[in-house]
Amino acid sequence: MKVLFNDGTVGECAPEEAVHVIRHSAAHIMAQAIKRLYPGAHFGYGPATDNGFYYDVDLPEGAKISEDDFPAIEAEMKKIVKENLKFTTFELPRDEAKALMAERGELYKAEHIDDLDPDARITFFSQGEYIDMCVGPHITYTKALKAFKLTAVSGAYWKNDAHNKMLTRINGIAFPSKEELDAHLALLEEAKKRDHRKIGQEMELFMFADEGPGFPFWLPNGMRVKNALMDYWHDMQDAYGYDEVQTPVILSRTLWETSGHWDHYKDNMYTTLIDDEDYAVKPMNCPGACLIYKSRPRSYRDLPLKLAEAGLDHRHEMRGALHGLFRVRSFTQDDAHLFVRPDQITEFVTETAQLITTYYEQFGFPYHVELSTRPEDSMGSEEDWEVAEAGLKEALESMGVDYILNEGDGAFYGPKIDFHLNDCLGRTWQCGTIQLDFQLPQNFELEYVASDGSKRRPIMIHRAGFGSFERFIGMLTEQYAGKFPTWLAPLQVKVLPVSEKARAYAREVGAALRKAGIRVKVDERDEKIGYKIREARGIDRVPYMLILGEKEAEAGNISVRDRSNETVQKDLDAFIEEILREISLREG
RNA sequence: GCUGGAUUAGCUCAGUUGGUAGAGCAGCGGUCUUGUAAACCGCAGGCCGUCGGUUCGAGUCCGACAUCCAGCUCCA
Numbered sequence: 001m002k003v004l005f006n007d008g009t010v011g012e013c014a015p016e017e018a019v020h021v022i023r024h025s026a027a028h029i030m031a032q033a034i035k036r037l038y039p040g041a042h043f044g045y046g047p048a049t050d051n052g053f054y055y056d057v058d059l060p061e062g063a064k065i066s067e068d069d070f071p072a073i074e075a076e077m078k079k080i081v082k083e084n085l086k087f088t089t090f091e092l093p094r095d096e097a098k099a100l101m102a103e104r105g106e107l108y109k110a111e112h113i114d115d116l117d118p119d120a121r122i123t124f125f126s127q128g129e130y131i132d133m134c135v136g137p138h139i140t141y142t143k144a145l146k147a148f149k150l151t152a153v154s155g156a157y158w159k160n161d162a163h164n165k166m167l168t169r170i171n172g173i174a175f176p177s178k179e180e181l182d183a184h185l186a187l188l189e190e191a192k193k194r195d196h197r198k199i200g201q202e203m204e205l206f207m208f209a210d211e212g213p214g215f216p217f218w219l220p221n222g223m224r225v226k227n228a229l230m231d232y233w234h235d236m237q238d239a240y241g242y243d244e245v246q247t248p249v250i251l252s253r254t255l256w257e258t259s260g261h262w263d264h265y266k267d268n269m270y271t272t273l274i275d276d277e278d279y280a281v282k283p284m285n286c287p288g289a290c291l292i293y294k295s296r297p298r299s300y301r302d303l304p305l306k307l308a309e310a311g312l313d314h315r316h317e318m319r320g321a322l323h324g325l326f327r328v329r330s331f332t333q334d335d336a337h338l339f340v341r342p343d344q345i346t347e348f349v350t351e352t353a354q355l356i357t358t359y360y361e362q363f364g365f366p367y368h369v370e371l372s373t374r375p376e377d378s379m380g381s382e383e384d385w386e387v388a389e390a391g392l393k394e395a396l397e398s399m400g401v402d403y404i405l406n407e408g409d410g411a412f413y414g415p416k417i418d419f420h421l422n423d424c425l426g427r428t429w430q431c432g433t434i435q436l437d438f439q440l441p442q443n444f445e446l447e448y449v450a451s452d453g454s455k456r457r458p459i460m461i462h463r464a465g466f467g468s469f470e471r472f473i474g475m476l477t478e479q480y481a482g483k484f485p486t487w488l489a490p491l492q493v494k495v496l497p498v499s500e501k502a503r504a505y506a507r508e509v510g511a512a513l514r515k516a517g518i519r520v521k522v523d524e525r526d527e528k529i530g531y532k533i534r535e536a537r538g539i540d541r542v543p544y545m546l547i548l549g550e551k552e553a554e555a556g557n558i559s560v561r562d563r564s565n566e567t568v569q570k571d572l573d574a575f576i577e578e579i580l581r582e583i584s585l586r587e588g
Numbered sequence: 589g590c591u592g593g594a595u596u597a598g599c600u601c602a603g604u605u606g607g608u609a610g611a612g613c614a615g616c617g618g619u620c621u622u623g624u625a626a627a628c629c630g631c632a633g634g635c636c637g638u639c640g641g642u643u644c645g646a647g648u649c650c651g652a653c654a655u656c657c658a659g660c661u662c663c664a
Contacts (some may be wrong), residue, residue: 064591067592152658154593154660155590155660160660169660171659208655210637210655315664318589318662319655322656327664328664430663433664468611499621501621526621526622529624530625534625549624550623565625567624573593
């Protein structure tokens with residue numbers, strides 16, 4: 001495809017780049033259409049995104065755009081495409097560029113010029129009457145925009161800063177062809193079926209009530225999944241040599257003052273009075289772990305001390321941020337705190353990162369990693385930070401893990417590695433985290449006796465792999481579309497008698513499975529076998545159905561139908577042995 | 589918290605210009621005794637999210653609040 005670069009030349013670009021150019025140009029054409037329909041509108045940023053584009057618009061006083069207005073905007077965009085306007089480009093010196101934008105009322109664009117590199121060329125693209133400050137490249141004629149659709153309207157702060165004015169963000173999708181657009185829409189529809197909130201309701205995994213927004217209720221089926229995951233977690237903590245602890249959910253104000261949370265995190269903490277003293281429900285488990293560390297003298301020989309805790313935390317998240325199981329106000333972190341000597345940082349960050357990536361491999365999650373380094377306003381010595389950052393980097397590099405470097409984005413108390421997973425619609429959620437902490441050991445005056453008898457300060461490594469059981473089970477639900485591997489499935493086998501005549505035999509088989517420790521249910525209803533299968537497949541999403549009729553009862557065997565919908569005759573004992581092996585190996 | 593939208597039966601949704609609510613599935617009761625993705629008949633089920641306002645009259649119009657959805661901000 002031919003594209004127009006900002007030096008005025010026209011050239012070919014690679015197909016994968018072309019899609020991006022089309023999407024970015026769609027943003028310009030949408031802005032032009034909006035400007036025609038709402039002459040007082042002005043614009044913020046309008047980039048291409050993964051599947052489309054958006055533009056942030058400052059609408060004239062009193063005007064608003066809702067989804068009802070999309071048809072009119074799309075129609076105007078189509079008109080612009082039909083007009084087949086030519087894209088042109090020009091460059092202006094900084095002052096003139098600013099003057100041009102100011103003159104056109106584009107104050108956000110003018111402001112943006114101040115943020116640009118002083119040596120940067122300021123270039124513009126225009127099609128018809130519309131002019132936009134932009135580095136391009138763009139399509140050469142508006143007719144190259146063949147398939148697009150506006151999808152959503154929302155608010156977004158100028159420069160993503162909550163102190164700034166909120167603009168109206170209009171999102172669209174765009175593809176090189178109508179077929180690709182339709183395919184994408186179909187894919188989206190499919191993806192929505194995996195949504196853990198929908199599946200969670202269908203499978204009765206969890207629920208929410210108006211009486212407790214953001215506080216999940218685990219229903220019997222969800223509890224089964226949670227317990228199975230918890231068993232896996234316990235096994236992994238044992239395998240990695242952690243000691244498991246549990247710290248209290250409510251602790252006194254003095255503790256949170258020592259940790260610094262009372263001053264810095266108070267808006268997110270639930271507080272209560274006990275005997276007229278202030279207490280807080282823990283939003284994190286670290287201060288409790290510090291008290292355990294401090295409960296007796298520690299030697300350098302004791303380190304690392306690795307304390308794991310399935311810690312029940314409560315945080316007053318803003319209600320607009322709540323999102324199914326992904327963002328709740330009450331959750332159980334798969335937390336751990338490692339108290340280490342400075343010379344142990346690399347070794348145990350590596351071990352921790354290995355543990356976390358083992359989880360993701362177990363479930364087949366793609367993930368990406370971010371490393372955040374020292375921010376401007378931080379505590380701890382230059383030397384500590386260097387050692388800590390080097391330790392994190394070394395750990396990632398020794399494992400061959402690719403990562404995004406977020407310079408200056410670490411916590412004030414230490415650098416961190418975050419692991420992010422994608423949900424069914426491609427939104428990313430932080431699950432795993434490894435954070436080094438200089439602050440809490442200092443605040444709590446943690447010490448160990450070194451080999452020379454001197455008192456030294458340990459470094460604390462906070463880590464979580466699932467992030468929280470809630471978030472992770474949400475992820476697992478979407479990953480498997482509810483079809484959990486047998487070891488995690490709330491219901492592992494459903495026994496379906498073909499008719500009343502096979503009921504006794506079905507009960508017998510069900511009892512044998514239950515005795516073997518398998519999660520089983522016998523569907524004794526007077527329904528046709530097709531009906532029972534439909535429900536077992538579509539709602540229960542059960543790994544194995546045993547279809548038992550008079551044939552099986554007479555032969556003393558079973559018909560097993562698995563998720564591939566193949567049915568085979570088996571001996572019950574052989575099946576029990578197979579499924580128990582599958583469960584114990586945690587396959588799938 | 590912010591911007592926009594939604595809220596009708598357990599679930600998924602209809603409900604015309606304002607005239608006191610409907611369907612399918614699920615549930616319950618019957619009939620059928622069932623062989624691999626929905627048998628048939630009947631019954632019951634609603635403070636139309638909550639509160640207030642406009643109106644002779646509100647599921648419908650207006651306002652506040654609550655919850656949910658998309659996004660922003662923030663975060664596991």
